[in-house]
Amino acid sequence: MRVLFKNVSDTFNKYTEAIIGFLVVGIIGIIIIPMPSLLLDFLLVSNITIGIIILLLTLSTKNVLEFSTFPTLLLITTLFRLALNISSTRLILSEGDAGNVINAFANFVTGNNYIVGAVIFIIIVIVQLVVITNGSSRVSEVTARFTLDAMPGKQMAIDADLNTGLIDEQTAKQRRLNLQREADFYGAMDGASKFVKGDAIAGIIITVINLVGGILIFTLQNGLSAMEAIDKFGKLTIGDGLVSQIPALLISISSGILVTRSEDGNTFGKSLTEQIFSTPDVMMIASVVLLVISLVPAFPTIPFLIVALLIGSTGYLLKQNEKEELLVATEIENLSVASQKESEKDDFKVSQVEPIALEIGYGLIPLVDESREENLVNQITAIRRQCSNELGIIVNSIRIRDNLQLSPNDYVIKIKGNIVARGTIYLNKYMVLDPGNGELNIEGIPTKEPAFGINAIWIDENQKDKADLEGYTIVEPSTILVTHLKEVIKNHSYELLGRQEVKQLLDFVKEKYEVVVDELIPDIMTLGEVQKVLQGLLKENVPITDLVTILETLADNAPMIKDTEMLVEQVRQALKRTITKNYLxxxxxxxxxxxxxxxxxxxxxxxxxxxxxxxxxxxxxxxxxxxxxxxxxxxxxxxxxxxxxxxxxxxxxxxxxxxxxxxxxxxxxxxxxxxxxxxxxxxxxxxxxx
Structure with missing residues (x-):
């Protein structure tokens, strides 16, 4: 059975277009070709089933885009329903019979009283036409209008998220597509709601035709009395109207549910239960009100009392459950905080690639000892602050971790996960720098200073006084490392300046110079374009500390110049004093x-x-x-x-x-x-x- 179902499913998926095409053309055939009563029964049951499935689908969708084909489906189901109505009318007028389904509705729903059935039919039509359809149509119209009006703002929000790096290009493209699909959906629903309204009107006209036409045909041609014809065709007409209008009512309700849904990411059932039962106090107050009403002599006590007890019990249980959930949430939060503290102590914690990281061999681990006054963490914090002041950029936290694959005295500096610099230092030695004449009359390990490539020698502590008397420059190992790190940050500052960092810089400037930022972004330049200009300056060691002048220059020139290189040149001319002062x-x-x-x-x-x-x-x-x-x-x-x-x-x-x-x-x-x-x-x- 499973294999058979799989084969049928695969065949349907393969020929979906052809099958759907034949079904739609088949609906037209139902209008033209007379249907036997048995086949009509099957099609009427199918129509009711389709209405139930569509209703359940709308209750299960989390947003309208999950059922974006609904407007087209609404047209097809309306056409299918009208085709069945025409076929049943043909059978009623020609044979005085319309199959078992219509007869069942005629006898069961009307209770063998076609007047009662007529009243029920009229009520269903009024509810569908006046209440649900008109309301859905109005909601669709207003929603379509507001969706179109809000599209530019939503598009700008997507572009802003993309420029700040919060989302990637693929996500932005998908969001734009969803935005367009949403606007198309509500626009289509505005027109599709008219189908339901027209279907209800057509149902009334067809019902009148069935009743009047059947009475005339069977009184004049088949010899029935007027009362017999009214009794017979009254029931059949009402049964036919109910069979067609009940699925129409289901789909009309589905339409109303779909267009009135709020985008909260949940199904209708989940949202309803969460919101209704979210405030137990309301239910308990309602229970007290119903209990008071039950004590009034003029009102029936038992129904009000039973409902009051049910609602009150529900409110009480929800209140207790809310207290338990709050207690559990508190315990989980405490565990989460404790786990986070433990994770912060774990040197081997796996994380995403940091903008800049320092990895050290196990022999250099004492450098990060917090008990030391001049530990590496404090020195790096000072370096970050110094780079920010000198370059005008935001230097993110620098991750320090040990790396057992390195030699004990080695370290590497990584930018976005890639090694850009490495060096070797000795904690029990000092570095003596070449004074410039190439003469270092002292014993030690020859090396090169890693930041600037100067010739140097590592000496032991017992030679420090001698080197000092000779007038050599003596540098401590930790100073060598942080100096190297500082030069790496300066040389790669343009790589460390991402969109998020630019956004933070602009927000800081905006606190005092709001007009400058608002004029430039986003009307003249995007955040990404400003980032490229700032990166171009940093790439040639031009600090961006005077960000106000940079932004004003861009605002003056960007409307005419779109080339980033040319914009960088314009900014450099505006920063001429900043550029030249470092080279005097x-x-x-x-x-x-x-x-x-x-x-x-x-x-x-x-x-x-x-x-x-x-x-x-x-x-x-x-x-x-x-x-x-x-x-x-x-x-x-x-x-x-x-x-x-x-x-x-x-x-x-x-x-x-x-x-x-x-x-x-x-x-x-x-x-x-x-x-x-x-x-x-x-x-x-x-x-x-x-």
């Missing part, structure tokens, strides 16, 4: 290396826009010559103790920076428009012609 020498001058005009012209003529930005497309030998000449100019300046910057024209600054970024990642490149008028420029070299 002790005399307040800006040492620069200029570029020969022929090189600038070559770069300008061969720059192309790519997915990675503006890049000069040059022959390899030309690029190598540019790098050699640049390296020569930089080395000559550094020999003199000068740390220069590269000075270019505005039109090639981006392209030249992108060209040298891999080979000279820490060499700043500025344009002439980024230097304030009051700053003196000192040329210390030139990238010669190629």
């Amino acid at each position: 020498n002790v005399e307040g001058k800006l040492p620069v290396i200029t570029i020969h005009p022929s090189i600038e012209e070559t770069i300008s003529e061969n720059t192309q826009k790519t997915m990675s930005g503006s890049i000069p497309i040059l022959k390899p030998e030309i690029i190598n010559k540019i790098f050699d000449n640049l390296n020569k100019a930089v080395e000559q300046s550094q020999i003199k103790g000068i740390d220069p910057v590269i000075l270019t024209s505005p039109k090639i600054r981006i392209a030249f920076r992108n060209l040298i970024s891999y080979n000279f990642p820490n060499l700043p490149v500025i344009s002439i428009t980024e230097i304030p008028n009051e700053v003196d420029i000192e040329a210390v070299g030139m990238v010669e012609r190629i």
Whole structure:
């Protein structure tokens, strides 16, 4: 049996389109082709079954999109019901009989009294037409109007969630689709409700035709008396009307339930029980009111008393259950808090990838000992605060964990789960840095300082005094680590600036400069576009501490400029004092290396826009010559103790920076428009012609 059912199910799924097509065409056939009474009985039972199933489905759905085909189904069921009405009318008028189902309704529901049946039929039609259908139609109309009016706001909310990183692109796409489907559903229901109203009116007309036509035909042609014809066709007509209107009533109720549902994520039954029985005090007060009414002499005591006792008992039991649930919830909360505290102590707790993390070998674990005054946790907290003040970004908490796979004295720094830096320190030693002349007349373990690559030596504690007398710079191991960590944060700050961090920065600025933020976002730029500009600044070590100036510059230029690179250049010009102050020498001058005009012209003529930005497309030998000449100019300046910057024209600054970024990642490149008028420029070299 199971195999047979599976085969039938697979066949239906395979040919669903064809089967549904034949069924809809078959409904038209019912209108045209005379139906035998036995087949009509089967179809009438099927019609009632469909009405019951649709009603139960609407009670079980959690939101309207789970039954989005309802408007179309409403049209098909209405057509099916009218087709059956026409077939039953044909049988009644031609044979004076309409099958067992209609006869059963005629005798059982009407109680062998067609006048009573007529009254019941009229009541059902009035309830369906005046109450349910009109109400559902009005709700559908209003809901469709409000859904369409609310679409722009909901769309903006989806875009805002996407820009802040709360949802991904796929989720945003699905939400937009659901929003459109919801609007389409209520719009379709507004029109589909008219089908039910028209069906009720058609049912009344067909009933009158059955009654009048049957009486005339069988009195004039078959010789029945008027009273016999009225008695016979009165029952059949009312039975036929009830058989068709009861399924119509079920579907009409289903329509009303579906369009009046609130989107709370639960089925109607669950929502109803949760809300009705959510306040036991109300039920107990109602019980007292009913009890008082039962004591009034004019009212029947027993019914009111029984209902009062039932409601009062229910309210009392719910009250006790509420107390027990509150007690259990308190115990669970206490257990949850205790479990959370235990989890916080667990160094091996599995979590999602952190923006930045520090993993240390087991030999470095004493660094995080909270009993030490200068423990690693406090030092990292200070570094985070310092980076925030210097760069203007929010540095999230840095996760510290031990890693048994590392050597005891090793550590690694990870950005978003990937290793970006590593180093080795010794807790029982000190690092002595090269003073710059390459001479370290002291015994120890040769090494390199991990943050800046300076030559250094690890010495034992008993040599510390000697190194101090020699005037060497002595650094403690923990300081080496946190300095390295600080440089990693500065060099990767643009990677750590996500949409969530940008949103927090903008919220902070908005407290004092609300107009600036509201003007820019979301009318001119999205949160993601602002993030790209800020990342472009941080990528070249330009701090974003003056966020108000950045936002005002974007608000002025973004309406005309859509290219992110060009917007970054506009912001850099607005931040010229912030950019140049870090490169001034002790005399307040800006040492620069200029570029020969022929090189600038070559770069300008061969720059192309790519997915990675503006890049000069040059022959390899030309690029190598540019790098050699640049390296020569930089080395000559550094020999003199000068740390220069590269000075270019505005039109090639981006392209030249992108060209040298891999080979000279820490060499700043500025344009002439980024230097304030009051700053003196000192040329210390030139990238010669190629």
